Structures are given as C-alpha cells and as structure tokens.
Amino acid sequence: MTQEILNRLLIDRSLGALAPDVTALLDGYLEREPDHSEVAGEIEESVRLAKLALRSGPAIQLPPLKLLPLRERPPAERRPRRAWWPAELAAALVLGIGLGFLAFRPGEPARVKVETAAATVPIETVDSGSSNAFWSVQRLARMEPKTASTRGPRVTWKSFLQNSQANN
Amino acid sequence: MDDATRWIEALYRETGRQLLTYLSQRVGCAVAEDLLQETFAAALRHPERLRASSSARAYLFGIARNLAATASRRAAREAEPVFWNLAADEESPPDPRLDLMRDGIARLKPEFREALEMRLKHELSYDEIAEALDVPVGTVRSRLHHAVNQLRRLLRQPQGNSISEKEQL
Numbered sequence: 001m002t003q004e005i006l007n008r009l010l011i012d013r014s015l016g017a018l019a020p021d022v023t024a025l026l027d028g029y030l031e032r033e034p035d036h037s038e039v040a041g042e043i044e045e046s047v048r049l050a051k052l053a054l055r056s057g058p059a060i061q062l063p064p065l066k067l068l069p070l071r072e073r074p075p076a077e078r079r080p081r082r083a084w085w086p087a088e089l090a091a092a093l094v095l096g097i098g099l100g101f102l103a104f105r106p107g108e109p110a111r112v113k114v115e116t117a118a119a120t121v122p123i124e125t126v127d128s129g130s131s132n133a134f135w136s137v138q139r140l141a142r143m144e145p146k147t148a149s150t151r152g153p154r155v156t157w158k159s160f161l162q163n164s165q166a167n168n
Numbered sequence: 169m170d171d172a173t174r175w176i177e178a179l180y181r182e183t184g185r186q187l188l189t190y191l192s193q194r195v196g197c198a199v200a201e202d203l204l205q206e207t208f209a210a211a212l213r214h215p216e217r218l219r220a221s222s223s224a225r226a227y228l229f230g231i232a233r234n235l236a237a238t239a240s241r242r243a244a245r246e247a248e249p250v251f252w253n254l255a256a257d258e259e260s261p262p263d264p265r266l267d268l269m270r271d272g273i274a275r276l277k278p279e280f281r282e283a284l285e286m287r288l289k290h291e292l293s294y295d296e297i298a299e300a301l302d303v304p305v306g307t308v309r310s311r312l313h314h315a316v317n318q319l320r321r322l323l324r325q326p327q328g329n330s331i332s333e334k335e336q337l
Contacts, residue, residue: 011316012309015287017294046269046320047288053269054289062188063201065180065208 001029003039010040014047172215180208183225186290187232193285194236195243203239207232226296229286233300265323272322280315283308 009026012018018026030036158166187207191200210231211218221227273281286292286300294312298305 007317008309008313011313014316015312017287017309042320042323043316046316046323049263049265049269049323050273050284050316050319051288052263053266053273054285062181062184063204065177065184066205 006036007039007043010043011047014044172212175215176208176212176218179211179224179228183228184208186225187228190229190285190290191232191236195239199239199243203232203235206235210235221299223293223296223299226292226299229290229292229296229300230302268322269319272319276315276318280311280318283311284315287312 006029009018009022013023013026030040184204188200188204191203191207194200195203207228211228218224218227273284276284282301283297286297287294292300294305294308297308301308
C-alpha cells in the first residue's frame with residue numbers, strides 16, 4: 001500500500017467515513033506496519049482538534065417555525081417592484097427628440113419637400129435639354145446631400161389634374 | 169394542517185438547530201433566523217422535491233446554503249463571513265493547539281472549510297455534503313482530505329512558528 005492511499009484511508013477513518021470491514025483491515029495493516037502509526041496518530045489528532053474547534057460556541061435557541069403561506073404574508077415582506085414608466089418615458093422622449101432633430105435639420109433640404117415639388121411641377125415646364133432645367137442631370141448632380149432617392153430609379157406620379165391639363 | 173406541513177415541522181424540530189447554527193455562522197444571527205424560516209418555507213413550497221431527495225437534511229442544507237450566499241452577496245459580506253471568527257468556548261478544555269486550529273480553519277479555502285464544517289460540526293455524510301453543495305462525492309472527499317492534510321501540517325509546525333497572517337492554507 002502506498003503512502004498516499006494509506007493517508008486517504010486514514011483520513012476517511014478519522015472522519016468516520018470508512019466502512020467497518022475496511023477499518024478492520026486498516027487496523028490490521030497498521031499493526032503489521034508500526035512505522036505508519038505516527039502518521040495515523042497525527043491525522044487522528046488533527047481531526048479531533050478540528051472537531052473541538054468547530055463545535056465550540058454558544059448554544060443557539062431555536063425559534064418557533066412560522067410557516068405562513070406566501071399569499072398571507074404582509075405586503076411589507078414582499079420586495080417592492082420598481083416603477084418602470086419613468087425610465088421608458090425618458091427613453092421615448094430622448095428617441096423622439098433625436099429623430100425629430102435628424103428629420104428636420106435646419107439648412108438642409110428635406111427629402112419630402114423635394115419630392116413634393118417634383119410631383120407638383122407642371123409637365124409643360126420641364127425642359128430636359130437645358131442645363132438649368134428642373135430635370136437636368138446637372139441639377140441632380142448639384143443636389144447635396146445625395147439621398148437614397150437619387151441612387152435608385154425614381155418613381156414619378158401624375159395627378160388627375162396634371163393628366164387633364166396635359167390632355168387639354 | 170396537511171401532511172406536508174406536519175412533515176416540515178418535524179424536520180424543523182430535527183434539523184432546525186443545526187441549520188440555524190450553520191446560517192448564523194454565515195450571515196450573522198440577525199439574518200439567520202429569517203433565512204431559517206425562508207428555508208423551510210421554500211421546502212414547503214415544493215414538498216415533492218424534498219421527498220425526492222436522497223436526504224431531507226442535505227436538501228435543506230442546500231437551500232440554506234443558497235439563501236445564505238444570496239444574503240451575503242446582498243450585504244457584500246461574501247469575502248469575510250461572520251462564521252470564521254470562532255470564539256474560544258469557555259467550557260472546552262484549555263489547549264493551546266485549539267487556538268492554532270481555529271486560526272488554521274479560518275484560513276482554509278472556503279470550499280475546504282465548508283466541507284469540513286458540514287462533516288465535523290453538522291455530521292453530514294459525504295453523500296449528504298455532496299447533495300447540499302451540489303458537487304460529486306469525489307469532490308467532497310478531495311476537499312476534506314485537503315483540509316485535514318493542511319491542518320495536520322499546521323500542527324506539525326513548532327508553536328512559535330505559525331503561518332503568517334496573509335498566507336492562506
């Protein structure tokens with residue numbers, strides 16, 4: 001038996017966790033090998049002192065058991081729930097102000113206004129041949145900043161009023 | 169009063185004092201009584217789990233341990249639990265090595281100390297400790313062996329040459 005295995009068995013025995021038959025075998029081994037008796041004594045003494053040290057302390061009185069069902073507990077015992085609405089209201093305000101600032105920044109033409117203007121220009125005024133005309137490529141190139149509407153194909157809409165004017 | 173409540177009350181009489189001692193050492197007497205009540209209230213909420221456990225005592229220790237850990241975290245006392253200011257017992261025989269041992273136990277790693285306390289003080293079996301701590305039995309055995317070996321090394325040292333204050337065993 002190696003020293004390590006012997007130590008494990010001795011510690012288990014001192015902690016009272018060794019089966020009786022194994023304890024008897026271990027005692028027999030220690031009788032045959034008295035060199036190990038010193039180690040066994042040290043372990044036994046360590047556990048005995050640890051037990052004494054741990055068990056010291058004043059006796060504690062056990063209070064009566066109070067098994068109140070949860071629904072019968074007074075409200076004070078329940079943890080107060082945090083109000084959620086101030087934080088959400090503040091977040092909504094910040095988000096709204098931020099989006100409003102981005103949508104209506106001063107000094108920049110709003111996309112909505114440009115599209116509205118394009119839709120309401122009478123078709124007779126469009127002169128695609130002139131460099132300063134409303135639908136000219138040069139004018140489109142000057143428009144800054146470029147928005148998503150300038151990158152893709154543009155969809156135009158003619159109102160009934162425009163159609164009737166064009167037919168007349 | 170139903171069967172579950174009667175059973176819980178019997179368990180309270182049987183294990184309440186042990187659990188209260190355990191909790192008092194972890195969170196202090198003021199909180200321990202509340203946590204003890206909460207432990208048994210939690211057991212009553214799920215009596216089927218208590219019945220299914222291999223040891224009701226170990227199951228209750230497990231609940232108490234979790235509640236104590238939560239309370240300690242809340243009070244920011246995890247690092248220095250009340251437990252390990254072990255006072256000398258006036259009734260115990262005077263032995264200078266006992267002070268050394270108290271000091272040594274206080275400086276054990278928390279997981280080693282906890283297993284040792286459950287075994288020597290509350291007399292839980294290895295299996296019960298494993299259930300209460302939610303670790304394998306082999307881990308419990310290993311922790312106990314480490315603890316005993318370290319305390320044994322401490323006792324071997326000459327009396328005036330104890331381990332420095334900062335060193336943890």
